[in-house]
Each structure stands twice: as C-alpha cells, then as structure tokens.
Amino acid sequence: MSKTNIHRVTVHWGDCDPAGIVFFPNFNKWMDQSSLAFFAACGLPPWRELERTRGIVGTPLLEIHTRFMRPATYGETIEVHTTVEEWSNKTFRHRHVVKRGDTVLCEGTEVRAFCMRDPADPERIKAIPVPEDIKALCS
Amino acid sequence: MSKTNIHRVTVHWGDCDPAGIVFFPNFNKWMDQSSLAFFAACGLPPWRELERTRGIVGTPLLEIHTRFMRPATYGETIEVHTTVEEWSNKTFRHRHVVKRGDTVLCEGTEVRAFCMRDPADPERIKAIPVPEDIKALCS
Amino acid sequence: MSKTNIHRVTVHWGDCDPAGIVFFPNFNKWMDQSSLAFFAACGLPPWRELERTRGIVGTPLLEIHTRFMRPATYGETIEVHTTVEEWSNKTFRHRHVVKRGDTVLCEGTEVRAFCMRDPADPERIKAIPVPEDIKALCS
Amino acid sequence: MSKTNIHRVTVHWGDCDPAGIVFFPNFNKWMDQSSLAFFAACGLPPWRELERTRGIVGTPLLEIHTRFMRPATYGETIEVHTTVEEWSNKTFRHRHVVKRGDTVLCEGTEVRAFCMRDPADPERIKAIPVPEDIKALCS
Numbered sequence: 127m128s129k130t131n132i133h134r135v136t137v138h139w140g141d142c143d144p145a146g147i148v149f150f151p152n153f154n155k156w157m158d159q160s161s162l163a164f165f166a167a168c169g170l171p172p173w174r175e176l177e178r179t180r181g182i183v184g185t186p187l188l189e190i191h192t193r194f195m196r197p198a199t200y201g202e203t204i205e206v207h208t209t210v211e212e213w214s215n216k217t218f219r220h221r222h223v224v225k226r227g228d229t230v231l232c233e234g235t236e237v238r239a240f241c242m243r244d245p246a247d248p249e250r251i252k253a254i255p256v257p258e259d260i261k262a263l264c265s
Numbered sequence: 266m267s268k269t270n271i272h273r274v275t276v277h278w279g280d281c282d283p284a285g286i287v288f289f290p291n292f293n294k295w296m297d298q299s300s301l302a303f304f305a306a307c308g309l310p311p312w313r314e315l316e317r318t319r320g321i322v323g324t325p326l327l328e329i330h331t332r333f334m335r336p337a338t339y340g341e342t343i344e345v346h347t348t349v350e351e352w353s354n355k356t357f358r359h360r361h362v363v364k365r366g367d368t369v370l371c372e373g374t375e376v377r378a379f380c381m382r383d384p385a386d387p388e389r390i391k392a393i394p395v396p397e398d399i400k401a402l403c404s
Numbered sequence: 405m406s407k408t409n410i411h412r413v414t415v416h417w418g419d420c421d422p423a424g425i426v427f428f429p430n431f432n433k434w435m436d437q438s439s440l441a442f443f444a445a446c447g448l449p450p451w452r453e454l455e456r457t458r459g460i461v462g463t464p465l466l467e468i469h470t471r472f473m474r475p476a477t478y479g480e481t482i483e484v485h486t487t488v489e490e491w492s493n494k495t496f497r498h499r500h501v502v503k504r505g506d507t508v509l510c511e512g513t514e515v516r517a518f519c520m521r522d523p524a525d526p527e528r529i530k531a532i533p534v535p536e537d538i539k540a541l542c543s
Numbered sequence: 544m545s546k547t548n549i550h551r552v553t554v555h556w557g558d559c560d561p562a563g564i565v566f567f568p569n570f571n572k573w574m575d576q577s578s579l580a581f582f583a584a585c586g587l588p589p590w591r592e593l594e595r596t597r598g599i600v601g602t603p604l605l606e607i608h609t610r611f612m613r614p615a616t617y618g619e620t621i622e623v624h625t626t627v628e629e630w631s632n633k634t635f636r637h638r639h640v641v642k643r644g645d646t647v648l649c650e651g652t653e654v655r656a657f658c659m660r661d662p663a664d665p666e667r668i669k670a671i672p673v674p675e676d677i678k679a680l681c682s
Contacts, residue, residue, distance in 0.1 A: 140437070142560060143559060144559045144562075146561040151294045155416075186284070199452070279429070279572055285591060294555075313563060388452075428575070428603075462561075466610070468567075470608075529614065
C-alpha cells in the first residue's frame with residue numbers, strides 16, 4: 127500500500143480574496159507544501175542538503191491538474207492528503223486531496239521530476255531518472 | 266475570430282524560490298490576473314461594481330490544467346496570452362499561453378463559471394448561466 | 405498581566421527567495437495571521453461575523469515597524485508571540501516577537517484600528533473607537 | 544540630487560483581502576520590487592550575476608517602518624517612488640512613497656545591507672561595507 131502524508135493547513139485572512147474565499151493559487155501552494163512534507167515524512171533530507179550531497183535541487187512541476195469543488199474561508203482548518211500514485215522512469219505522479227472534515231474541497235494531480243543543475247549551464251535545470259533509493263524510501 | 270488579451274508581467278525576486286526560478290503557483294496567479302484583464306479589456310466593469318449592479322461576484326475556477334515547459338527567473342518580462350476557447354451554458358474555458366519572447370514557458374486551461382451569492386445563504390456562492398450580454402461583449 | 409498568543413508557523417520552500425531565506429514580507433504576513441489568532445484566542449468571532457452583527461470589517465494596519473535580526477529557512481518551525489502592548493482611544497499597539505527556539509528572528513510593532521465601512525461611501529472604511537467590550541475581552 | 548526610480552504596479556484581485564483592499568504585506572512586496580528596480584535602473588546587474596562575480600547575494604532588510612494612510616483596491620494603478628535617503632558605512636536607507644495619482648497611500652523606510660555568504664558557513668549570510676563603486680553608481 128502506498129504511503130499517505132496529511133498536511134494540515136489553517137486558512138488565514140490574507141489567503142482569501144474579495145469574495146471572502148481562498149484565492150485559488152493558494153491551494154496549489156499548499157499542495158506544493160504537502161509534496162515536500164511527504165518526502166520529509168519518508169525520510170528525505172531538505173533540498174539544500176540534497177543539492178550539496180547529490181546535486182538534486184528539488185522536484186519541479188511538469189504538469190498539474192486541479193479540480194475545485196467547494197470554497198474554503200479563513201478560520202477553517204483543512205487537510206491535504208498526499209500520495210505518489212505512480213512512479214515512472216523520469217517522473218512521478220502525486221495525488222493531493224484537500225478536505226475540510228469529510229468534505230472534499232479540491233483535488234490535484236501533479237507530474238514532477240527530480241532535477242539537477244545542468245553541468246553545462248548552471249542557470250538551467252534538467253530532469254534526472256527518479257533515484258532508486260528515493261523511490262524505495264517513499265513507496 | 267476570438268479576442269486575445271496580452272498581460273505583461275515582470276518577474277521579481279520574491280516570485281522565485283530557492284532554486285532561483287519562479288515558484289509555480291505564481292504562474293497561476295498571473296493567469297488569474299490575465300483572466301480579469303481579459304474581461305476588463307472587453308469592457309466589463311470591476312467585480313465590485315458587477316456585484317452591486319447584478320450580484321455577480323466573479324468567475325471562480327472550477328478546474329485548471331497547467332503544463333510547465335521552461336522556468337523563468339527574476340528580471341525577465343513575460344506575457345500571458347489569454348483567450349476564451351469555448352463558451353458553454355454554465356461555464357467557459359480560458360486558454361493562457363505564457364511566453365518569454367517566442368519561447369512558450371507554460372500553458373494553462375481553465376474552466377470557470379460566473380457566480381453569485383446564494384440568496385438562501387450569503388456565505389455560499391453558486392454558478393449562474395453565462396450572461397448573454399457578457400458573452401457577446403467578450404466574443 | 406497582558407495576554408500572549410503563540411502562533412506556530414512552519415516555513416515552506418515557497419516562502420523562501422533565491423537566497424534560500426524567508427522572503428521578508430512573509431514575516432509580516434505571519435504577524436498578521438498572529439494578530440487575528442490573538443483575537444480568536446480571546447474569544448472574538450471571525451470578521452465576517454462581526455461585519456454582519458456590528459459592521460466591523462477588521463483591524464487594518466496604520467503603521468508597522470519591523471526589525472530583522474536573523475534569517476529563517478524552509479523546514480524550520482517558528483513562533484510568533486503576540487500581545488497588545490497598549491490600548492489607545494482609537495488604536496491599539498501589537499507587539500510580535502518571532503522566535504526559532506530561544507533565538508529571536510525578528511520583532512514587529514503594529515498600530516491598528518478597528519474599522520467599519522463608511523456609511524456615506526461603502527467603498528471606504530474608517531476607524532472607530534476601540535469597542536470597550538472587545539478591549540475587556542482581550543486585556 | 545539623489546536618483547528616484549518609479550515602479551508602476553497594477554493592483555490585482557488576488558492582492559486584495561476579504562475587506563476588498565490590498566492585503567498590506569503586498570505593499571512591502573512592491574517596495575522590495577522597487578528596491579531592486581532602483582538598482583537595476585542605476586546599472587547594477589541581477590543578484591545572481593553579482594553572486595557569481597562578487598559574492599553579493601542581495602540586500603536583505605534589517606529594518607522597515609511603514610505607515611499606511613489610504614487603502615487601494617484591484618483595478619487601480621499605483622506607483623512606488625524609491626530613493627536612497629542615506630548611505631552609511633555598512634547600511635543604506637531607502638525611502639518608498641506609494642502613490643495613486645497625487646494621493647499618497649503609504650510610505651516606507653527601509654534599512655538594508657549588502658550581504659555575502661559567510662565563507663565559514665555558506666548557510667549563513669553576513670553584511671559587508673557598502674561597495675564604493677555601487678554607491679557611486681546609485682548616488
């Protein structure tokens with residue numbers, strides 16, 4: 127069975143827009159937080175350490191698909207339930223389900239890749255095959 | 266032919282993450298800005314005026330799909346090219362192409378709906394059919 | 405003795421800038437969260453309820469002074485310790501001390517006022533005297 | 544006479560809070576943007592280039608004092624007028640005046656320092672004396 131990490135978020139006043147509901151890119155920000163929290167919970171060190179030891183700068187997004195079912199507002203506590211649905215050779219797929227209690231607020235599917243700086247041009251980053259040890263740690 | 270609005274954005278230091286590239290939810294924020302700029306360019310008044318005159322609080326997102334091809338960094342100027350690809354009865358579909366010069370950085374497809382406050386519960390909002398006059402103005 | 409509320413914050417990747425440290429306006433965002441958390445902990449209802457029942461839309465900032473002593477980075481947990489240092493007739497002064505363990509990272513002093521919408525122009529907001537019952541609840 | 548840079552900002556929907564006005568940390572974000580724009584306008588290269596060539600990672604804030612006079616809302620265009628008020632040995636003081644037309648919305652005073660990574664511990668950054676050539680370029 128795959129691992130699930132639950133990332134708890136309190137919605138704040140400044141996260142909401144003039145309609146009084148969460149400004150949607152914040153949901154994607156919380157999914158991103160939950161992705162990193164997932165890897166930390168699996169035992170991975172912070173990216174800054176992985177960059178020093180193995181050149182890995184993080185897991186930039188290649189693709190994200192989010193469906194919004196219900197709004198949330200400030201003062202509420204929500205949870206992002208995060209798993210890895212699929213490991214491919216060079217990418218993996220996250221699934222994030224955002225809930226308030228039993229109510230699903232939104233769902234996101236992300237495709238990400240582990241990346242390093244391009245040795246030929248340190249300003250650029252490039253995807254690498256998913257490291258086997260990391261995959262083993264997180265499955 | 267459908268209308269296209271171009272929303273110009275300068276990428277700033279604080280928009281970038283420790284990898285030195287744009288933190289991705291900012292791309293979605295800029296698409297959201299470009300959506301509103303699209304409607305303003307078509308002649309729609311601000312939401313706060315539409316809320317007063319017609320009860321419309323905005324066009325919340327139902328769904329968004331974004332593909333990221335290349336990163337951007339601070340100091341760069343990028344453009345979000347926004348159109349309405351399709352008008353349905355209760356929803357419409359935006360297409361946003363984000364470019365730096367001729368290079369496509371990312372592409373987003375959004376499904377949105379015009380919404381009002383629910384008369385039965387002003388804390389809730391609900392989708393209404395796309396107003397014909399707004400559709401005519403923006404097509 | 406005055407009440408103190410402690411607001412716990414986990415620093416995330418997207419809160420940090422290309423130097424790898426917290427982008428400073430986020431500290432002010434966390435102080436703002438802590439201000440609201442202070443009032444909630446004292447028993448005040450959310451602003452949206454206070455707006456309905458008493459016309460109070462919140463406590464906009466009039467002035468803020470922040471000193472930054474040490475940076476923070478992602479993966480760290482920090483605390484914002486918030487008090488009301490002084491209640492004046494129309495304003496009050498918050499003190500926020502942001503700590504990582506025993507280390508003070510930054511300190512902020514905010515002057516805020518309780519505000520209502522201007523009856524003559526609902527687009528404008530104006531300060532009101534600090535409500536006595538709220539002051540009593542929070543002192 | 545000292546140089547002034549004007550940084551133009553359009554206020555967007557997502558910059559505003561449930562009271563319909565700019566969430567205040569955004570003003571500080573725009574002042575930060577304007578600080579960097581000031582240095583760019585004076586002829587300084589981006590920080591990532593200065594880090595490579597001279598080890599300078601940026602000009603982190605030591606202190607900021609902001610006074611808010613009037614709110615702003617989405618759809619408005621505002622300007623941040625930025626100068627260096629004073630150059631000290633290890634720090635300098637920015638003054639930012641944020642205007643909408645002739646109306647001053649808020650004013651900020653920032654103390655900043657040019658910083659490098661600490662050679663003894665690259666995770667830490669430390670202030671350096673203001674480089675004379677940079678000061679000459681920007682005065």
